[in-house]
Amino acid sequence: xxxxxxxxxxxxxxxxxxxxxxxxxxxxxxxxxxxxxxxxxxxxxxxxxxxxxxxxxxxxxxxxxxxxxxxxxxxxxxxxxxxxxxxxxxxxxxxxxxxxxxxxxxxxxxxxxxxxxxxxxxxxxxxxxxxxxxxxxxxxxxxxxxxxxxxxxxxxxxxxxxxxxxxxxxxxxxxxxxxxxxxxxxxxxxxxxxxxxxxxxxxx
Numbered sequence: 001x002x003x004x005x006x007x008x009x010x011x012x013x014x015x016x017x018x019x020x021x022x023x024x025x026x027x028x029x030x031x032x033x034x035x036x037x038x039x040x041x042x043x044x045x046x047x048x049x050x051x052x053x054x055x056x057x058x059x060x061x062x063x064x065x066x067x068x069x070x071x072x073x074x075x076x077x078x079x080x081x082x083x084x085x086x087x088x089x090x091x092x093x094x095x096x097x098x099x100x101x102x103x104x105x106x107x108x109x110x111x112x113x114x115x116x117x118x119x120x121x122x123x124x125x126x127x128x129x130x131x132x133x134x135x136x137x138x139x140x141x142x143x144x145x146x147x148x149x150x151x152x153x154x155x156x157x158x159x160x161x162x163x164x165x166x167x168x169x170x171x172x173x174x175x176x177x178x179x180x181x182x183x184x185x186x187x188x189x190x191x192x193x194x195x196x197x198x199x200x201x202x203x204x
Contacts, residue, residue, distance in 0.1 A: 043182040044115045051171035052179075054083055055128065056121050060112045062096050085169040094158035102151035120146075122179055129173035131163035138176065139163075 045053065058076065065073050073093075080089035099107070108118045127142035139159065143152045166172070173179070 043117065043185055045110070045117055046115065047182075048117065049174060051166065052125050052173055054079075054171065055125060055166075055173070056110070056117060057112070058092060059096075059121060059124060060109055060114075062092070063109055064112060066100070083169065083171065085165050085171060088162055088165040088169070091158045091162040091165060095155055095162060098151060098155040098158065099146060102148065102154065103146045104148055104151075105146060107146060122182070125173060126176040126179045127159060128163045128166065129176045129179060131160050132167045132173055133175075135176075136160070 045056065048056065058079065061076050061079075065076055077089045080086055080092070107120045109121060110116055110118050123142050123145060127139050130136075130138040130142065136156070140152050140156055143155050143159065147155060
């Protein structure tokens with residue numbers, strides 16, 4: 001399993017929601033990236049409602065945390081508590097653990113301070129938003145973009161629990177159709193010419 005993450009090198013203690021930085025993509029093979037880190041683009045990280053911004057931030061931090069010392073897990077757990085979904089951390093961690101060991105494809109996440117939102121991050125938002133609306137079929141379909149059927153069966157319970165706990169804590173995500181439409185528009189924007197650069201390989 002490979003998670004491709006645009007990883008920032010500065011001190012993690014200074015990482016905040018939405019700060020910009022130059023992304024570096026980690027992968028098992030050399031690739032090129034044209035993903036802009038441009039706050040002027042529409043439908044970026046800063047344009048997300050707070051609940052969605054928190055969830056994308058948690059995704060990025062979980063990957064950072066999994067590659068660092070254990071104290072960062074404590075930081076992430078405290079973030080969920082401050083967001084009024086203290087029990088949500090365990091569900092989130094369980095979900096991400098299943099995804100990380102069972103995914104059938106590479107998953108691309110933004111840097112902790114990247115101003116963009118990747119298609120995979122929008123898929124995650126859409127999946128939780130669907131489950132908040134009790135749309136299990138759509139939620140499982142989106143999980144199925146990453147996981148085999150056995151993985152979907154394992155991931156669905158913690159995903160549904162996370163969705164319920166976020167909803168109970170007042171963190172309601174927008175309708176999946178809105179999240180998807182913004183992603184489509186953002187993808188269209190990114191088709192404008194940008195300077196691409198080769199990224200050296202690194203194995204997670």
